[in-house]
Amino acid sequence: MRLSKFIGVLSSMAAACFAQPSLAQPSLSETAPPPVARASESADVISWVQYVAQGLEARAVTDRASCPAASIDGTPAAMQVRAAPASDFPNTVCTLSLPFGATSVVVGSTALPLPASMPKRIAVIGDTGCRLKGIYLQACNDPVRWPFRQIVTAIAAKKPDLVIHVGDYHYRETPCPKGDAGCAGSPFGDNWNVWREDFFAPAATLLGAAPWVMVRGNHEVCGRGGQGWSRALEAAAFDVARGCNGTSPPFAVPLPQMTLAVVDTSNAAEPVADATQAAAFRAEYSALARYRSPVWLLQHRPIWSTGGMVAGLPFGDNKTLALAARDAMPEQVQLSLSGHHHIFQVLSYVENLPAQIVVGHGGDYLNIGRSGDPAGWVINGVTVRSGLHHTGKFGFAMLEPAASETAPDGWQITNYDQTGQPLQRCHVAGRTATCASE
Numbered sequence: 001m002r003l004s005k006f007i008g009v010l011s012s013m014a015a016a017c018f019a020q021p022s023l024a025q026p027s028l029s030e031t032a033p034p035p036v037a038r039a040s041e042s043a044d045v046i047s048w049v050q051y052v053a054q055g056l057e058a059r060a061v062t063d064r065a066s067c068p069a070a071s072i073d074g075t076p077a078a079m080q081v082r083a084a085p086a087s088d089f090p091n092t093v094c095t096l097s098l099p100f101g102a103t104s105v106v107v108g109s110t111a112l113p114l115p116a117s118m119p120k121r122i123a124v125i126g127d128t129g130c131r132l133k134g135i136y137l138q139a140c141n142d143p144v145r146w147p148f149r150q151i152v153t154a155i156a157a158k159k160p161d162l163v164i165h166v167g168d169y170h171y172r173e174t175p176c177p178k179g180d181a182g183c184a185g186s187p188f189g190d191n192w193n194v195w196r197e198d199f200f201a202p203a204a205t206l207l208g209a210a211p212w213v214m215v216r217g218n219h220e221v222c223g224r225g226g227q228g229w230s231r232a233l234e235a236a237a238f239d240v241a242r243g244c245n246g247t248s249p250p251f252a253v254p255l256p257q258m259t260l261a262v263v264d265t266s267n268a269a270e271p272v273a274d275a276t277q278a279a280a281f282r283a284e285y286s287a288l289a290r291y292r293s294p295v296w297l298l299q300h301r302p303i304w305s306t307g308g309m310v311a312g313l314p315f316g317d318n319k320t321l322a323l324a325a326r327d328a329m330p331e332q333v334q335l336s337l338s339g340h341h342h343i344f345q346v347l348s349y350v351e352n353l354p355a356q357i358v359v360g361h362g363g364d365y366l367n368i369g370r371s372g373d374p375a376g377w378v379i380n381g382v383t384v385r386s387g388l389h390h391t392g393k394f395g396f397a398m399l400e401p402a403a404s405e406t407a408p409d410g411w412q413i414t415n416y417d418q419t420g421q422p423l424q425r426c427h428v429a430g431r432t433a434t435c436a437s438e
């Protein structure tokens with residue numbers, strides 16, 4: 001292939017990674033699991049529990065100027081205003097720190113879920129919003145072609161103990177053209193109407209079902225969906241003066257079986273390494289050595305991962321993170337959970353590096369390209385030993401402790417389609433992943 005032609009193919013594939021409609025839309029005949037009650041969405045309050053650097057917080061978004069009543073273990077507790085109403089966000093975001101060992105928390109009339117003593121079902125979703133940007137017009141009004149709500153229902157039916165969103169919640173950036181029934185009536189821009197339609201309304205069932213860990217995606221940088229992110233979902237305190245938080249500091253979630261370390265890679269330059277950024281990420285990765293092992297790294301952009309291969313070369317791999325992480329990743333980091341590529345992917349490497357899981361098929365346009373065996377792929381000088389690369393189907397993943405005679409330790413990760421049917425299963429032990437189809 002001539003170089004110019006190859007570059008053209010590569011460019012079109014890279015663009016497809018973020019914006020191309022899937023060639024394999026799911027069948028309308030697929031059956032969704034029965035709906036479950038929305039525990040967290042009452043008339044004017046949406047509430048949930050999420051992990052932050054200091055532990056756990058209950059949060060609420062309300063149409064009113066004051067925060068709803070709340071209680072912890074039956075004792076009244078005052079929620080604090082995190083974000084006051086603003087022109088594009090005519091509602092109040094409230095927060096309440098939860099003490100370790102709390103056994104009940106109620107916001108308004110809604111009892112919120114608290115952490116399991118030993119989480120055994122960890123749901124992972126990513127890249128969930130509905131694409132409206134320029135010529136890329138997803139059918140936001142079609143629950144099959146934009147199936148985030150269906151995926152939420154399927155996850156909730158499996159009763160997860162914890163939900164991890166690996167980023168990219170907000171996708172409606174430009175208006176739906178007149179005459180397009182698929183997206184007619186959709187809001188656009190960084191405002192509450194979009195955040196409600198892209199995330200809070202479809203996610204309500206799951207927000208009320210389990211505590212969450214929220215990871216920031218590149219769609220939540222300031223200038224895209226960053227205001228809504230910072231007001232409501234950011235773990236750190238809201239930067240009121242700026243209206244949008246800059247890059248967030250890392251934080252850790254200490255769980256009984258592992259430490260979840262959340263790193264904000266939303267602005268990590270992808271096609272060309274940024275040396276200044278790489279130095280900052282290198283420091284953050286090196287500092288993960290202070291956490292109790294094993295550490296699972298949660299970051300939106302994966303490191304040694306690709307949206308697919310073109311003529312034997314990866315596309316969409318992140319040059320800045322690769323520069324930062326090589327020789328800087330502490331031994332206790334065993335797994336990296338990410339999204340960004342709109343696929344399901346599991347990679348473990350010949351080199352002694354953490355296994356990589358990509359869960360980016362949660363609703364937005366899927367990557368094109370074929371599924372295949374990634375063994376032998378070379379990504380920024382790192383070689384894939386084993387794993388899987390699955391394209392063309394929406395869905396989510398569930399991590400559960402592996403407990404069988406053939407896999408006595410480690411974790412099992414199952415890839416489910418949007419209706420909750422299992423597609424593939426992998427076993428992750430240490431830094432090694434092995435996969436098999438259902």
Ligand SMILES: [Fe+2]
Nearest residue numbers: 168217218340
């Ligand atoms: Fe992304």
